[in-house]
Structures are given as structure tokens and as C-alpha cells.
Amino acid sequence: MNNPNQHLARMLKYYRHQKSWSLDKTAQETGVSKAMLGQIERKESSPTVAILWKIATGMRLSLSQLLEPIDNGGDVQATIIHNQAPIFRHASALRSQPTTDNMLIAPLFPFDPQLKFEIFELTLLGGFEKRSQAHATGVIEHIIVISGSIDVFLGAQWQRVSVGEGVRFAADTYHGYRNLSDLPAVFHNIIYYP
Known part of the structure; x- marks a missing residue:
């Protein structure tokens, strides 16, 4: 995985835009301040695990959705299960x-x-x-x-x-x-x- 701050910034922006949420709306839903969310998106701050959980819960995501890259716009796990291919x-x-x-x-x-x-x-x-x-x-x-x-x-x-x-x-x-x-x-x- 590449730089964790860079990755978290990208994933937070991705899911926020996917939901069409402003920083204000995201702060309201997650209980994480708009300032902190902005700092994460600008790669100026590394959150604690507790903050990541608040973001994930408020955005109705799993924790791994913030930590794991999305490949080709799809979910790697679901593709593997449908094709019955093993994953290592x-x-x-x-x-x-x-x-x-x-x-x-x-x-x-x-x-x-x-x-x-x-x-x-x-x-x-x-x-x-x-x-x-x-x-x-x-x-x-x-x-x-x-x-x-x-x-x-x-x-x-x-x-x-x-x-x-x-x-x-x-x-x-x-x-x-x-x-x-x-x-x-x-x-x-x-x-x-x-």
C-alpha cells in the first residue's frame, strides 16, 4: 500500500463525492469536525483509529473501505467469489x-x-x-x-x-x-x- 495519508485522503474524497456530501454534511454525519476532515483530505493530518471508525460509521462504510484501494471501480472480493477462484x-x-x-x-x-x-x-x-x-x-x-x-x-x-x-x-x-x-x-x- 502506498503512503497511508495519501490513500486515506483519496478514499475519503472518493466516498464523500460518491455520496454527494459536502464537508459540512460529512462532519454532521460522522461527528468528526469539518477542519479535521479537510486536513485528512489535504494530507495534513493522520487520524487515530477511533477517528477512522467515526468516519466509517457515519458514512455507512466498513473500515476496510477506507483502507483498501478500489481496483477498476469494482470490488475485488465480490469478483473472486462469483468466479469461484481462490484468493491469496x-x-x-x-x-x-x-x-x-x-x-x-x-x-x-x-x-x-x-x-x-x-x-x-x-x-x-x-x-x-x-x-x-x-x-x-x-x-x-x-x-x-x-x-x-x-x-x-x-x-x-x-x-x-x-x-x-x-x-x-x-x-x-x-x-x-x-x-x-x-x-x-x-x-x-x-x-x-x-
């Missing part, structure tokens, strides 16, 4: 740090409108903590830890999830992730959108 993607080729957070994101399988989910590999660097506002109604997250361990904030408390363990939860409530270790922790995050 490697996290190391997709991994980037698209926000100011101490987290790396690899959109392994971007959102597919037929299957209604997306899969990420997320790497939380040492000392990372992020709390997330509720996503859209009905959004469900699945976490599977593949390296290290993380704490997931659910129901007003932190719960440890270690290598080989998973958790599924309703993401339309306040939740969060943290890595208290000095070492990176890696997990897969499967997000279902109703």
Missing part, C-alpha cells in the same frame, strides 16, 4: 500504520457486500490501548489471538485473551483493546456488518 493475500504485503496509533493494520480480506464481513490482521505494539465507541447497530467482532496476548474491554471490564484463544462480541457497544506487554501482540479481527 499475505499480511506482510498489506501491513501498514495508517493512523497515528501504535498499531499496524493489514486488511487481509476487505469488506464484501455479499458476505457482509471483513478480516484484518492487527498488531498492537507494546503499551497500546484503544477504546472504541459503539459501531453501527448489529456489528459483531471476532478476535483470535495469534501472537502474544491482549486485553479486550467488554462489559465495563478488561478481559485477557491469549494465543489460540478467541472472543466474539457485539461491537455496537463501547469496547477496547490493549497490549500491556513490551512485545507486539497480533490478532485477527473478523468484523460482521448486518
